[in-house]
Amino acid sequence: MPASPSTARAINDRLALRLLQQEGPLTAGRLKQLTGLSRPTVADLVERLMAAGLIEVVGESGEQRRGPNARVYGIVADRAHLAALDVRTEGVTVVISDLLGTELGRASLPIADDTGTGPAVEQAVALVERAAKESGADPLHTVGIGAPGLIDPATGELRDSSGLPEWHRRLVAALGDRLPARVIVENETNLAALAEQRDGAAHDRDTFVLLWLGLGTGAAVVLDGRLRRGASGGTGEIGFLPVPGTAALPSATDCAGGFHSLGGDAAVVALAGEHGLAGEGAEAGVRAAALVREAVAGEADGASRFLDSLADRLTIGVASVVAVLDPGCVVLGGEVGQAGGAVLAARVAERLGRMSPLPTEVRASVLGGGAVLRGALLMARDAAQDELFGPPSSR
Known part of the structure; x- marks a missing residue:
């Protein structure tokens, strides 16, 4: 049955x-x-969209003729303002943007381990409110949050996870209570995969796995263009993967003994130390990335041996993922993946080719640790545009 005139106009x-x-x-x-x-029909829709405040004239084309056809139309960028948050165990970073994703402001706040849940939540909410006000983006339309931990596939909420601060979960509800905005949350590694697919190393792939290598280890699985979370939201918890080369097995509450013990930040720093490389004066995740970057630059003795050993370790996890999912492409993400660049990716690819019969590209992250914020912003922008424009499935 043909669409009604009103439905056709909306489409x-x-x-x-x-x-x-x-x-x-x-x-x-x-x-x-x-x-x-x-x-x-185009003239009518342009008139409707301008009347609704969604588009405006932003200039004129270089054509000689005058009239409506020479006008250039663009989306009204300040029709909605967005916030993206990267929530880590040690603090929060927020970016404020307009509807087109143009950054209007950025702020960060460290939160000490001994800060109570209530004060930590209050500090984080106040940071978002202040950043929005100082950016001229108050009120906010949508807030996207990237956080460690699992997302409940039934409710879309951040699940209670052992080892993570309670203020992470409380923050989502607090922002919803304090701000006249829609607040949505997603696992940080999943958001990094979204950003790498839109703007980074996986821009030409609709099936791939992102292996996150930073303060922790994780993986995001994208199959046929869709992010896969699993029955309980735990797809990609590769830190718990039992692997050879560790002294113990992981438990339900502790990933020590799993792949995290080979590829996590502390493990990378310790491995570098075994090869005579020692980073000083920075937290473990930053130090691990700095050590890998130094080794890639070849500025220290033992650099090549360290990269070989690291590639051996990472390939164990990569090969396990490839054997189950056959994604055709694995992106080494996070700060360490970006620091390793093409040099580390090539080492892992060579070893993977000897270990697995499945052809798989190994690529280095383009966005590194910044992928979480970028992914949170993309998620918030998509949600805001779906509300203002209508979801893509309605076209």
């Missing part, structure tokens, strides 16, 4: 808005070409 409007978001400002003539709609 056309959403299509035009998505094109303006993806392609940037366009003339009515260009919209006609891209949508295949008639000139009168």
Whole structure:
């Protein structure tokens, strides 16, 4: 049955808005070409979208003729303001942006281990409120949060996880109570995968695995363009993967003895020390990345042997994932993955080729530790645009 006139108008409007978001400002003539709609239909939708405050004239084309076809239309960027949070055990970083993703402000706040749950939540919420106000982005429309831990696939909420601060879970509810904004949360590694697929190393892949190597270890699984969480939200908890080369087995509450004991930050620092490399004066995750970066640059004795040993360890985890999922592509993400770059990725790929019969590309992260914030911003922007423009499935 053909769509009603009102439904057809809504579909056309959403299509035009998505094109303006993806392609940037366009003339009515260009919209006609891209949508295949008639000139009168495009003129009508442009008028509707301008009346709704969703698009505006942002300039004129270089064409000689005058009139509506020469005007260039773009999305009203300040129609909605967004916040993206990267929540770590040691603090919070927030980025404020407009609807098109242009960064308007950024702020960070360390939160000490001995800070109580209530004070920690209050400090984090106040940071977001202050950043939004100072950026001229108050009120916020949508807040996207990236945090360690599992997301309950039934509720979309951050699950209680042993070893993680209680204020992480309380923060989501507190932001929802204090801000007139939609608040959504996702696992940090999953958001890193989203960012690498949109803007980074996996931009040309709809099936891949991101192996997160930073303060912790984790993996994100994207199959046929969709993020896979598993029955309990635990897909990618590779730190608990039992592997050879460790002194014990992991338990349900502690990943020590699992792959984390080979590829985690402390393990990388210890391995570097065994090869005569020693980073000083920084927390473990930063020090691990700095040591890998130094080894890649070849500035220290034992650098090549350290990279070989690290690649041996990482390949154990990568090969296990490849044997089960056959993703065709593995991205070495996080701060350590980015620091290792093509040098470390090539070492892992060579070893993987000898260990697995399944052809698999190994790529280095482009975004590194910044992928979590980028992914949180993309998640918030997608949610805001779906509300304002209508979801893509409605097109």
